[in-house]
Amino acid sequence: MSTAVNSSSSSSTTSVASLPLQPFTNKAQFDSSFSKEDVVQNELDLKPGSRTFFDKSHEGNQARKTYLTVFFGGTFMVILMIFTVLPIYWGSLWKIPTRNLNGWVVDFDGGFIGQSVSQALGSNQGSQSRITWTVISATNFPGGLQQLSDAVRDEQIWTAVAINPGSTARLTAALTIPNTSYDGAEVITAFAVEARNENAYRSLIRPSLQGTLDVVSRTMAQRIAQNAANSTTLASVMAASPQTIVSPVYYTIRNLIPFDQAVATASTFVGMLYQVIMGFFVVMIAQNAREASGYQKTLSTKSLIVLRLTSSSFAYFMISLFYSLMNLAFQLDVTRKFGSGGFMVFWMVNYVGMLAVALALESLITLLTVRGIPFFMLLWIIANLSVSIFPLEVMPSIFKYGYAAPFYNLSRALRTVVFGTKNHVGQSVGILFAWVVISFITLPLIQWFVRRNETRTPVTNEEIGERRPRISFETQSTL
Numbered sequence: 001m002s003t004a005v006n007s008s009s010s011s012s013t014t015s016v017a018s019l020p021l022q023p024f025t026n027k028a029q030f031d032s033s034f035s036k037e038d039v040v041q042n043e044l045d046l047k048p049g050s051r052t053f054f055d056k057s058h059e060g061n062q063a064r065k066t067y068l069t070v071f072f073g074g075t076f077m078v079i080l081m082i083f084t085v086l087p088i089y090w091g092s093l094w095k096i097p098t099r100n101l102n103g104w105v106v107d108f109d110g111g112f113i114g115q116s117v118s119q120a121l122g123s124n125q126g127s128q129s130r131i132t133w134t135v136i137s138a139t140n141f142p143g144g145l146q147q148l149s150d151a152v153r154d155e156q157i158w159t160a161v162a163i164n165p166g167s168t169a170r171l172t173a174a175l176t177i178p179n180t181s182y183d184g185a186e187v188i189t190a191f192a193v194e195a196r197n198e199n200a201y202r203s204l205i206r207p208s209l210q211g212t213l214d215v216v217s218r219t220m221a222q223r224i225a226q227n228a229a230n231s232t233t234l235a236s237v238m239a240a241s242p243q244t245i246v247s248p249v250y251y252t253i254r255n256l257i258p259f260d261q262a263v264a265t266a267s268t269f270v271g272m273l274y275q276v277i278m279g280f281f282v283v284m285i286a287q288n289a290r291e292a293s294g295y296q297k298t299l300s301t302k303s304l305i306v307l308r309l310t311s312s313s314f315a316y317f318m319i320s321l322f323y324s325l326m327n328l329a330f331q332l333d334v335t336r337k338f339g340s341g342g343f344m345v346f347w348m349v350n351y352v353g354m355l356a357v358a359l360a361l362e363s364l365i366t367l368l369t370v371r372g373i374p375f376f377m378l379l380w381i382i383a384n385l386s387v388s389i390f391p392l393e394v395m396p397s398i399f400k401y402g403y404a405a406p407f408y409n410l411s412r413a414l415r416t417v418v419f420g421t422k423n424h425v426g427q428s429v430g431i432l433f434a435w436v437v438i439s440f441i442t443l444p445l446i447q448w449f450v451r452r453n454e455t456r457t458p459v460t461n462e463e464i465g466e467r468r469p470r471i472s473f474e475t476q477s478t479l
Contacts, residue, residue: 081375081379091396091398100132101132101393104135104151104161105118105122106136106160106163108162109165112168114167117163117187117216117249120215121161129212130205130207130394131159131204131212133161148160148191149191159191162190163187167186167187167188170186171187171249179240180241181241182241185251185252188249188250189254195420196415199389201255204394206253213250213251217247220248220249221245221247221249224249257419263327266330267327267414268411268418269388269389272384272410275323275357279357280373282362283312283362286308287365287370305447312362320354323350324347337416346418349413349425353413355432356406356410356432357435359439362443363446384407386402388402392408406431409427
């Protein structure tokens with residue numbers, strides 16, 4: 001009986017010894033293999049708050065090295081972006097304007113005043129004016145002032161100056177027979193559209209019109225006063241209508257489509273930035289949802305691609321709806337161009353715009369990872385924002401990429417809906433759709449590329465160790 005037990009015990013010991021990991025047969029053997037100091041040190045290492053930053057242990061040195069590498073590496077990347085990405089925005093404003101806007105001068109008068117004003121504006125190229133004037137024959141506008149204003153409204157030109165018909169005849173009559181109702185501001189009419197670009201109107205167009213036409217008005221007043229100095233009717237004219245001599249030629253600026261909704265700044269400019277930020281939130285939420293559910297690893301490549309595209313599109317659909325409703329809550333008028341259907345157009349434009357700017361982030365997070373996507377988002381925002389402040393015509397040529405940028409086209413479409421400017425909705429939405437299509441193509445390609453590399457990556461020894469099932473041995477009792 002004893003022999004059999006010993007034989008069995010010997011056989012069991014031999015088989016266990018053949019295993020790569022030696023088990024402990026009892027608790028005493030396990031306890032003796034570790035010193036008391038090792039156990040205490042391990043407990044301290046695992047205990048939160050047990051170390052200082054300058055801990056000299058091997059683990060402390062390793063943790064400190066990792067922290068400093070990541071922290072200073074990330075800080076260096078931020079500094080690098082200050083000198084590589086932020087200058088895009090600063091450069092878009094640095095020397096505005098690098099080129100002048102174009103303007104027309106149309107002489108509907110045909111007399112002394114019309115010829116003088118046209119010549120003065122046409123030769124004003126080297127002044128401080130931000131507008132390059134071109135004299136256009138009145139025969140190109142058989143509809144008169146209305147047709148000229150329609151051309152400005154239709155964005156064929158940024159601004160236009162018209163010398164109104166009969167101006168010379170009215171002034172001549174007023175100098176002969178005093179006219180108390182004579183108004184020099186009826187001689188010249190300037191047209192512009194503020195809602196097309198409020199920054200250009202306020203800082204370039206209106207100041208240039210005022211500065212140039214003030215000079216023209218003063219020059220014309222001096223010439224007319226000199227010609228009327230020897231007139232026999234001068235005394236009666238000065239007594240009855242002195243404005244005829246003091247200000248015989250003046251101007252009126254007609255803002256055809258004013259930027260008269262201050263709250264529209266939120267939707268046509270700053271709101272586009274918020275759309276990118278909200279899209280970034282959705283990207284991060286979706287990423288965390290896939291990792292928490294395990295879908296990032298367990299779903300097939302096709303199913304993962306479909307999940308990402310459909311979930312993101314649905315999220316942006318709902319977010320753009322509530323974003324558009326929020327604009328209505330602050331009484332933004334969206335009915336000027338499309339009437340009662342304006343809200344649907346406004347919503348769909350915002351939806352396509354959000355898809356265009358946010359799906360790019362969704363596509364690239366797979367390649368850049370969570371750590372790298374914020375750097376791309378900053379570049380994406382700055383590159384779009386830089387071409388949405390001033391007209392591309394007055395910016396350096398490098399910014400002509402803006403014609404295809406999402407922000408630029410989204411802003412133009414929204415201005416059409418909100419203010420009733422020239423209808424750019426079809427063209428702008430088409431360009432935004434092109435960005436959506438690009439994302440729908442690049443996202444599957446990037447996901448396939450990353451998934452393929454993941455499947456080809458060899459499994460490390462640490463991963464094998466983590467996957468190896470643990471073998472537990474109960475304490476054997478001797479018979």
